Amino acid sequence: MLDLTTVVVLYCVIIAVAVVALWLWYDRRDHRSFEADRRKTTFHCIRCDALYVAPAGTALSHCPKCGHENARLRF
Numbered sequence: 001m002l003d004l005t006t007v008v009v010l011y012c013v014i015i016a017v018a019v020v021a022l023w024l025w026y027d028r029r030d031h032r033s034f035e036a037d038r039r040k041t042t043f044h045c046i047r048c049d050a051l052y053v054a055p056a057g058t059a060l061s062h063c064p065k066c067g068h069e070n071a072r073l074r075f
Contacts, residue, residue, distance in 0.1 A: 039056040040053040040054065040055065040056060041053065041054050041055070041056055041057070041058050041061075041072045041073075042072065042073045043061050043063070043070050043071075043072055043073060044070065044073055045063040045065065045066060045068055045070050046068070046070060047063065047066050047068040048063060048065050048066040048068070050063055050064070050065045050066075052064055052065075054072075058072065059071065059072060060072075
């Protein structure tokens with residue numbers, strides 16, 4: 001039979017592993033979400049002077065305000 005000290009240490013190790021596993025899982029999920037939001041292309045409409053974004057890799061996009069097709073901003 002296990003003594004009390006061994007059971008307490010085993011319980012603490014199991015809890016610590018569960019907390020670290022949840023921490024890593026949520027960190028990876030948040031990182032993927034952040035990267036998807038961060039990877040956007042910025043556009044500036046030359047007709048109505050609006051700034052807007054589109055998914056990454058988009059070379060031309062229509063302005064959501066006036067519908068004019070604009071090229072992406074280059075920095």
